[in-house]
Amino acid sequence: MGAFSDTPVYRMVAAAEKAYDVLLQRIQCGQLPSGAFLVEGDLARDLGVSRTPVREAIRRLAAEGLVLTEGRRRAVVREFAEDQVEELYELRARLESYAAARAATRLEAPALEHLRTLATEMEACAAAGTELATACFADLNDRFHQLILDGARGEHLAAALRPVLQIQLLLLQRYRHTIREHLERSCWHHRELIRAFELRDPELAGRQMELHMLSARSAGPSNGAGVGAAVLDPIPEAKR
Amino acid sequence: MGAFSDTPVYRMVAAAEKAYDVLLQRIQCGQLPSGAFLVEGDLARDLGVSRTPVREAIRRLAAEGLVLTEGRRRAVVREFAEDQVEELYELRARLESYAAARAATRLEAPALEHLRTLATEMEACAAAGTELATACFADLNDRFHQLILDGARGEHLAAALRPVLQIQLLLLQRYRHTIREHLERSCWHHRELIRAFELRDPELAGRQMELHMLSARSAGPSNGAGVGAAVLDPIPEAKR
DNA sequence: TTTGCGCATCCTGTATACGAAACTGATCAA
DNA sequence: TTGATCAGTTTCGTATACAGGATGCGCAAA
Numbered sequence: 001m002g003a004f005s006d007t008p009v010y011r012m013v014a015a016a017e018k019a020y021d022v023l024l025q026r027i028q029c030g031q032l033p034s035g036a037f038l039v040e041g042d043l044a045r046d047l048g049v050s051r052t053p054v055r056e057a058i059r060r061l062a063a064e065g066l067v068l069t070e071g072r073r074r075a076v077v078r079e080f081a082e083d084q085v086e087e088l089y090e091l092r093a094r095l096e097s098y099a100a101a102r103a104a105t106r107l108e109a110p111a112l113e114h115l116r117t118l119a120t121e122m123e124a125c126a127a128a129g130t131e132l133a134t135a136c137f138a139d140l141n142d143r144f145h146q147l148i149l150d151g152a153r154g155e156h157l158a159a160a161l162r163p164v165l166q167i168q169l170l171l172l173q174r175y176r177h178t179i180r181e182h183l184e185r186s187c188w189h190h191r192e193l194i195r196a197f198e199l200r201d202p203e204l205a206g207r208q209m210e211l212h213m214l215s216a217r218s219a220g221p222s223n224g225a226g227v228g229a230a231v232l233d234p235i236p237e238a239k240r
Numbered sequence: 241m242g243a244f245s246d247t248p249v250y251r252m253v254a255a256a257e258k259a260y261d262v263l264l265q266r267i268q269c270g271q272l273p274s275g276a277f278l279v280e281g282d283l284a285r286d287l288g289v290s291r292t293p294v295r296e297a298i299r300r301l302a303a304e305g306l307v308l309t310e311g312r313r314r315a316v317v318r319e320f321a322e323d324q325v326e327e328l329y330e331l332r333a334r335l336e337s338y339a340a341a342r343a344a345t346r347l348e349a350p351a352l353e354h355l356r357t358l359a360t361e362m363e364a365c366a367a368a369g370t371e372l373a374t375a376c377f378a379d380l381n382d383r384f385h386q387l388i389l390d391g392a393r394g395e396h397l398a399a400a401l402r403p404v405l406q407i408q409l410l411l412l413q414r415y416r417h418t419i420r421e422h423l424e425r426s427c428w429h430h431r432e433l434i435r436a437f438e439l440r441d442p443e444l445a446g447r448q449m450e451l452h453m454l455s456a457r458s459a460g461p462s463n464g465a466g467v468g469a470a471v472l473d474p475i476p477e478a479k480r
Numbered sequence: 481t482t483t484g485c486g487c488a489t490c491c492t493g494t495a496t497a498c499g500a501a502a503c504t505g506a507t508c509a510a
Numbered sequence: 511t512t513g514a515t516c517a518g519t520t521t522c523g524t525a526t527a528c529a530g531g532a533t534g535c536g537c538a539a540a
Contacts, residue, residue, distance in 0.1 A: 015524065041491070050525045055492090059296060063303040065399055072492050072531055087342075087394050094334045095400075102327075154327050156407065159305055160335075160400040167396065255494065281521070290495045295522090312501055312522050483540075490533070496526085503520065510513085 016053035019043070023057050027066055027077055028170055034079035038067060064163045066170065080171050086217070088168045093213035095161045096145065100193065101206035102152035107197050111151050115197070118144045119190045126183035137183060144190060148209075182219045189215065256293035259283070263297050267306055267317055268410055274319035278307060304403045306410065320411050326457070328408045333453035335401045336385065340433065341446035342392035347437050351391050355437070358384045359430045366423035377423060384430060388449075422459045429455065 026032040061067040069075045125137035189212040196205035266272040284291045301307040309315045365377035429452035436445035
């Protein structure tokens with residue numbers, strides 16, 4: 001970036017981390033579309049590191065399911081079929097429902113207060129209805145759910161959910177609820193969820209979250225205009 | 241193994257795979273107990289490969305949650321707290337319940353028949369009650385559940401479940417239901433599950449599986465004599 | 481024009497080298 | 511006795527080298 005961009009002086013660490021971050025971002029923003037090959041040497045040169053950390057980053061992405069590595073073939077960015085949207089929504093619903101149930105008996109007062117604040121802010125965004133407000137809503141919504149996940153204090157749960165969220169993000173790309181009615185329904189769900197937390201009722205919180213997630217699915221693109229099929233070329237599938 | 245054990249001739253590939261398999265096995269069988277350090281160089285020498293594939297294997301185990309790698313510190317075999325048994329059981333219950341629900345509308349006749357066969361065999365094992373029969377029961381049980389998971393045809397579901405099963409296996413080590421009553425209850429659940437599949441009823445199948453899993457939890461060690469705390473030495477915890 | 485084969489090239493898997501961070505344990509002061 | 515400091519050693523992260531399987535293209539034959 002600066003004048004000394006390629007001086008290997010200022011940072012000898014975290015090359016692998018950097019490689020992972022960059023690749024993840026490139027995949028998520030579509031710069032590396034489905035079917036694109038990840039060539040270790042090229043990426044290494046591109047990122048200014050050696051093949052070793054690039055390799056590690058690719059393996060990590062493969063472990064998360066974003067990239068396919070088969071035998072000695074080049075790694076390729078996975079293509080996700082439309083019918084997986086359904087599975088991801090349901091999977092997420094089950095996992096986040098469990099998160100909510102756990103959070104119900106574990107959320108501390110400050111976290112609860114934080115949730116209320118976020119809910120209020122989301123309501124404001126939903127009321128505004130501008131594009132910017134909608135984007136803001138999405139961000140707040142992510143934080144809302146993340147806060148609940150943190151509150152659930154389930155390590156394995158969080159680990160299981162992570163790739164699901166990542167892949168869903170990738171599949172739905174920039175799709176976000178934009179219809180006012182959906183936003184308002186979400187806000188309603190959030191309030192109900194908070195109420196369940198206040199009651200410290202795991203069962204209720206779980207059900208509420210499940211409802212919330214599955215409702216989002218119905219509002220989502222899985223039953224409407226395609227989200228997948230955005231691939232320009234039928235890039236020759238890695239064979240066998 | 242043979243007279244040419246260290247000739248690097250017969251196989252130049254799959255060193256990483258081998259390293260992973262060996263390490264996984266050593267962790268699961270307790271040869272590498274919780275808290276043990278995984279030193280790349282030592283393992284490399286031990287396995288007769290270089291550090292590179294060993295490193296890859298360790299990262300893979302870390303991604304699956306069996307091993308902790310923090311910064312530049314040595315990788316260490318994770319220690320699982322007793323209170324995680326609960327989480328794992330519930331997580332597994334939610335995921336396998338979803339698997340059963342999906343399988344209900346996807347299982348083909350041959351697979352269903354296979355399930356019936358396994359159920360019958362398990363019943364025989366339960367009736368026998370010998371130690372061998374019990375071990376056999378456990379194996380059949382695993383295959384039963386795996387068959388359902390396959391039948392669910394949910395790729396992300398399977399990916400999410402994998403580490404959960406692996407960690408649970410590790411935590412419960414060699415613990416298996418041995419009490420006759422539990423085995424019989426399991427058999428009953430299996431039959432009910434199969435009935436739900438025959439009815440092609442996702443809701444029923446899901447509930448049945450959830451019941452089955454949570455019932456196993458109650459019968460399990462999480463509320464009885466300790467399973468953790470089997471560590472002999474209080475191996476100096478990796479600090480910070 | 482299409483299909484199959486062979487060769488040049490690319491790319492990956494593994495091994496090895498090297499600098500830097502972390503660990504060890506021995507010494508010294510309070 | 512206890513706690514901190516520091517130098518030697520260990521171990522890791524990254525870079526680089528090399529061998530062999532994958533890839534892709536040209537050319538010949540149908």
